[in-house]
Amino acid sequence: MQFIVKKDELCNAISHVSKGVSVKSTIPALEGICIQMAQGSITLTGYDLEIGIRTCLQAECTDEFSFVVNARLFGDMARRMTGDTILFEIDENLNAKLSSNDTTCRISAMSAEEFPALPTVETTTKTAISQELLRSMIQQSAFAASTKEDKPILTGLLFESSEGTFYVVAMDRYRLAMRQEQIPDLGTFRFVVPKKALAELIGMMRDDAEHPCEFATNGKHIVFSVNGFDLFARLLEGQFHNFRSSIPADAKTIVTMNTKDLSKCAELCSLFINDKNKAPMRCEFRDSAMSISCKTGIGEVNDKVLADIAGEGVTIGFSNKYLIEALRACETDKIRLHMSGSNKVIKITPLEGESFVYLIMPIQLKN
Numbered sequence: 001m002q003f004i005v006k007k008d009e010l011c012n013a014i015s016h017v018s019k020g021v022s023v024k025s026t027i028p029a030l031e032g033i034c035i036q037m038a039q040g041s042i043t044l045t046g047y048d049l050e051i052g053i054r055t056c057l058q059a060e061c062t063d064e065f066s067f068v069v070n071a072r073l074f075g076d077m078a079r080r081m082t083g084d085t086i087l088f089e090i091d092e093n094l095n096a097k098l099s100s101n102d103t104t105c106r107i108s109a110m111s112a113e114e115f116p117a118l119p120t121v122e123t124t125t126k127t128a129i130s131q132e133l134l135r136s137m138i139q140q141s142a143f144a145a146s147t148k149e150d151k152p153i154l155t156g157l158l159f160e161s162s163e164g165t166f167y168v169v170a171m172d173r174y175r176l177a178m179r180q181e182q183i184p185d186l187g188t189f190r191f192v193v194p195k196k197a198l199a200e201l202i203g204m205m206r207d208d209a210e211h212p213c214e215f216a217t218n219g220k221h222i223v224f225s226v227n228g229f230d231l232f233a234r235l236l237e238g239q240f241h242n243f244r245s246s247i248p249a250d251a252k253t254i255v256t257m258n259t260k261d262l263s264k265c266a267e268l269c270s271l272f273i274n275d276k277n278k279a280p281m282r283c284e285f286r287d288s289a290m291s292i293s294c295k296t297g298i299g300e301v302n303d304k305v306l307a308d309i310a311g312e313g314v315t316i317g318f319s320n321k322y323l324i325e326a327l328r329a330c331e332t333d334k335i336r337l338h339m340s341g342s343n344k345v346i347k348i349t350p351l352e353g354e355s356f357v358y359l360i361m362p363i364q365l366k367n
Contacts, residue, residue, distance in 0.1 A: 002089040003042055003061035007081055013044050013055050013307035014075040016229055019200045020046030020053035022072040031112035032068040033038060036112070037061050045118065046071060050053040051197050052118045052232035058305045066112035067094055095147045103178065111251050118232050119221040127187060128212040129166070131205040137168040137179040138198050140329040140356055144177035145170040145195045156192040169243045170195070175322050176246055176359040177329065189218060192240050199234035204229050247357055248347055251338035255285050256351065261305040262290070263327045268301045269294035269320040280317035280363035285309050285339075294320070317365040326358040 015031065022030040025048070038041040041063060045054040065327065067090060081100035090096040094109040106318045112123060138157065146154035158169040166183045169176070204226050205213060211227040224231040269292065276298035284291045290307040294300060316339060326348055329334075338347035342365065348358040 001037065001058040001063040001091070002087060003037055003063070004085055004087050005042060005057055005059040007078065007084055007086050008134075009057050010086060011078050012076070013057055014071070014078055014330045016200075017044045017046040017053045017055060018071045018075055019203070020231075022048035025122070027114065029068045029110055029112075030116075031070060032110060033074060034066065034068050034112055034115040037063050039064070045115075047116060047232070049116065049120055050194070050234055051200065053200065054118065054230045054232070055228055065090065067096070068110040068115050069107055070348040073107060077107065080105075081211075082312065111362065118141055119218070119223075119234075121216055121218045121221050121223045121232070121335040123216045123223060123225070125227070126214040126216045127189070129183065129186075129213045129215045131209040131211075133181060134213050135202055135207065135367045136331075137166075137181065138202060138329065140179050141168045141170045141177040142195055142198060143170070143325045143329055144172060144175050144358070146172035148172070151238075153192055153236050153240055155195045155196055158190070158192050158240045158243070160190045161186045161191075162188050162200045163305060167243075171241060171243065171246075174319070175326070176243060176357075177326070178243055178357045180355060189217070191222065192236040192238075193222060194233055194236060197231065201226065201231055204231065208231055230231045241269045246345075246346065246359060248338065248340065249328040251311070251340050251347065253309065253314045253337075253339040255287060255290065255310075255337040255339070256334060257290065257305065259327055259330055259333060259335070262335070263324065265290070265292045265303050265305060265325065266320040266323045268292075268303055272296045272299045272301060273320060280365060281320040281323065282315070282317045282365055284313075284315045286313035294354045314339050314342060315365065316346065317363045318346065318360050319363060321358050326360065329358070330356065
């Protein structure tokens with residue numbers, strides 16, 4: 001039994017499908033890629049029981065057979081083949097050989113019976129969103145997702161659509177990131193996708209793609225279809241916080257300033273802050289300027305930049321790391337900071353509207 005496939009297409013497929021392969025598992029088959037041979041094609045699948053990635057390639061193939069090969073070894077062998085095409089041969093004893101020009105490698109395969117089936121998700125009704133838009137919305141929100149497993153629901157991103165508005169939201173106990181876009185006829189849904197799965201999805205998407213990213217869900221799992229790949233993920237269970245109730249409707253102080261100016265100040269503070277030397281970034285907004293200061297055991301910094309301040313003056317402290325991550329996601333030259341005192345959450349928005357909203361909890365300052 002054999003098939004012939006283009007080397008570049010196979011290597012690209014392996015690189016993506018391998019992201020769904022378990023690094024270490026008590027089930028050996030989960031550390032491999034399942035290959036299904038069929039008339040004129042082969043299907044490659046990686047699945048670690050949480051995330052599954054599948055793609056189909058055109059191939060010169062007349063046999064029907066399934067088996068599993070070690071993902072790392074298979075990928076390394078395929079990349080080192082010297083020709084434009086690869087001949088893959090396998091016998092009934094699961095002894096496999098890869099050949100290309102004068103290069104030949106042999107590998108032992110495993111039975112596909114040990115490889116678990118991917119979740120069944122009905123895909124007759126799919127939701128479609130531009131790859132460029134969805135990628136941007138995920139990237140501008142994912143940084144705020146929790147990295148702690150004590151509350152799993154917060155390790156994912158909320159996808160919500162209602163009344164023609166699509167939201168992507170991430171949060172932990174100290175910050176929140178929300179992106180919204182008006183997308184009519186998207187339907188109504190609400191579910192939470194693991195951040196890890198979305199990181200793999202972003203790697204598969206292209207900004208110049210002709211076709212949108214499509215997804216469908218059965219309530220427990222979701223499947224994304226993009227650029228010839230299907231990505232399966234288990235949805236996170238639990239109740240995601242009502243993010244709307246956390247976003248302040250008004251503010252006593254509104255500051256308009258250049259994103260780069262604020263980023264520069266935050267990055268200056270990061271020179272003196274580390275795991276051993278922790279301190280808040282102290283910001284004072286008064287007299288058309290923002291003054292910042294930070295002092296730790298290894299040094300201190302003071303800086304001042306222009307700012308358009310409307311309302312009361314305020315002095316507030318917060319994590320420079322959280323601020324830097326939010327500013328990197330803004331993708332706008334200017335931003336607005338909305339504040340209502342030194343102990344209230346700070347809200348970051350673009351100059352017009354609220355296509356993105358970032359909330360950061362303040363840190364209490366010592367006098």
